[in-house]
Amino acid sequence: xxxxxxxxxxxxxxxxxxxxxxxxxxxxxxxxxxxxxxxxxxxxxxxxxxxxxxxxxxxxxxxxxxxxxxxxxxxxxxxxxxxxxxxxxxxxxxxxxxxxxxxxxxxxxxxxxxxxxxxxxxxxxxxxxxxxxxxxxxxxxxxxxxxxxxxxxx
Numbered sequence: 113x114x115x116x117x118x119x120x121x122x123x124x125x126x127x128x129x130x131x132x133x134x135x136x137x138x139x140x141x142x143x144x145x146x147x148x149x150x151x152x153x154x155x156x157x158x159x160x161x162x163x164x165x166x167x168x169x170x171x172x173x174x175x176x177x178x179x180x181x182x183x184x185x186x187x188x189x190x191x192x193x194x195x196x197x198x199x200x201x202x203x204x205x206x207x208x209x210x211x212x213x214x215x216x217x218x219x220x221x222x223x224x225x226x227x228x229x230x231x232x233x234x235x236x237x238x239x240x241x242x243x244x245x246x247x248x249x250x251x252x253x254x255x256x257x258x259x260x261x262x263x264x265x266x
Contacts, residue, residue, distance in 0.1 A: 113179065114116075116163065117172045117173065118172065118173075119170055119171070119172055119177075119205070119208060120171050121168050121169065121170055121171075122169050122210060123166070123167070123168055124162050124167035124168065124169050124179070125162060125204055126159070126162050126163065128162060128167070128169065129159045129161075129162050129196075130158075131176050132158045132161070132162065132167060132179060132181075133156075133158045134169070135178075135195060135197060136154060136156070136158070136173070136177055136179075136193065136195050137154050138194065138198060139195035139196060139197060139198060139252055140154050141154075141198075142198070143230070143232075143233060144232075146232050147232055147256055149254065149258065151230065151242075153192075153193045154168055154191070154196075156193070160245045161181060161192075165181050165182060165183050165192060165204070166181070166182045166183070166184065167179060167180070167181045167182070167227060168180050168212060168213075170205065170208070170209060170212075170238065172200075175198065176197070176210050177199075177200045177205060178194075178195060178196040178197060178200065178205050178206070178208075179193070179194070179195060179196045179209070179215045180193070180194045180209045180210070180212060181193035181194070182213055182216055182217075184220050184222070186261075187222065187224065188217070188222050188223075188224040188225060188226050189213065189216060189217040189220060189222050189224075189225050189226070189228050190225075190227065191210070191213050191225065191226070191227035194209050194210065194213070194227070194237065196209070206239065207243065212242070213225060214263070214265060216242040217265055218265060222265070223264060223265050223266045224262055224263070224264055224265065225262070225263050225265060226248070226259075226260065226261065226262045226263075227240065227245065227261050228259060228260045228261065229252075229257050229258070229261075230256055230257070230258060230259070231250065231256060231257035231258070231259050232256060232257075233234065234254055237259060240261050241261075244263050245261035245262065245263045245265070246261060246262060246263065247259055247260070247261055248261060248262045250261045
């Protein structure tokens, strides 16, 4: 992503469900061979998610290049899904999406943000750790292991 292109965020609505599904499938496709199945975000019901979760879309010149799906809970905000178009990966967009979610967490009055990923997604483990997220716990999931992270924003 070059500096001359402006990244804009907007809140998703029901009309965006298909675009969200398409981008998510494109972004997560590389992980299918790693875990031997489609990752959870590839099978999610985005018609439901856009109505019950907060999904913010990151666009450049009107083109969807990333998104972050968030669930505001009683004591924290959970990042349910964050993904970047493979053509845009490696240019800092993932960091901008996480920073956006952290700001949303603060706006909602929460001091803690959480997220999770598959233990076999080594790049994700390094990425989240590098952003200050700490492993909270691990749990079995569909024959693998889910790693839960948390970050205090205070």
